[in-house]
Amino acid sequence: MINQNDIQNKILNLAKADDRIRAVILNGSRANPNVNPDKYQDFDIVFIVKDFDSFLTDRSWINVLGKPILQQLPDEMDLGKNANEETLSFGFLMIFEDENRIDLTLFLYEKFETHFEIDSLAIVWLDKDNLFKNISKPSDKDYHITEPNQQEFSEVCNEFWWTITNVAKGLKREEIIYAKDMMENVVRPMFWRLIEWNIGSENDFGISVGKSGKFAKNFITESLYKNILRTYSDSNIENNWNSLLLMVEIFNKKQKKLANKLNFQIDTIEAENSTKYIQKIRLE
Structure with a gap:
């Protein structure tokens, strides 16, 4: 089991090297100051991305994060799917060989201004285009x-x-x-x-x-x-x-x-x- 800094570095190295990834946000319990961290916490990550479809066509970029041993792709499943819902994002739920879990959501850059809602439990790890301005300190107020x-x-x-x-x-x-x-x-x-x-x-x-x-x-x-x-x-x-x-x-x-x-x-x-x-x- 590697620590949060190692996971964060892997994610940021991927994002910095890939021009399609314009921002990286950490959500969830790891952004919650009221939660005592432990090794079982997921990494809830959002990538704001350009050229959205290319991430789905060629998924080799995932290998930078490690080798998944279990995964779920909710947006490719019929279970619970709303066929009339506009496609704004795509989720990869992954547990890796090192037992860390990353729940990674890709969000369309083109829909950022009109559809993206920042969660109160959010820490901006990377912002190449200054999309996030005056972000409040993370809190659980939305919950x-x-x-x-x-x-x-x-x-x-x-x-x-x-x-x-x-x-x-x-x-x-x-x-x-x-x-x-x-x-x-x-x-x-x-x-x-x-x-x-x-x-x-x-x-x-x-x-x-x-x-x-x-x-x-x-x-x-x-x-x-x-x-x-x-x-x-x-x-x-x-x-x-x-x-x-x-x-x-x-x-x-x-x-x-x-x-x-x-x-x-x-x-x-x-x-x-x-x-x-x-x-x-x-x-x-």
Whole structure:
């Protein structure tokens, strides 16, 4: 494993020697002053390039960075692709023999003025044409938890209380795969949204908890963190019931707390009826 300076030098040597590459930007966690660096961090790099198609036709330039042992090319995949989306960039996600990962995005120079948006987590490593002027110091402000309005709050609560009934029915029928899918892909996003809003409200909506809440433990009590972990269950039906009901308990408390904090109206009858409904299903 080589260090960041070595990777940076490789990238900059490539960019300086190739007249098509007009700027190099570091994004992501390695640009985030609030993240403790480790060897598993990706290098999120953007090249602003001229003669865009030539980079795709002849890809031998990648060899300057090393030999990829794993890669993904999202813009060549049908998975998740929007056929009507204008081509502005192309991504190379690569893990190299030295185990470093570089997520490299090529962005069209010709579209820079009209379409490029600088991320708050950005460090300009190279700028041949003085494209970037008065760039602020990198911060995670673009990723701060945003304060909800009344409608957003009500809709998230309604979605939670409505969809937990599907989990309950799945557990009662012993359709564990369905129940787990509903729990993790439908219910939990609402659960996490409310947790994050509570964290945000306690910190003036001036912080980020990272992707998928990976830094949330730094902003909540140890007991709450442990209880949240307990909402992740195995494939045992009874354990899943316990996790669901614990999630309901946490959500109900956090819903009331946030409503009080932000002066929101709250539908407590909805919460009570949903809770009674799933408990009845469990006992039948």
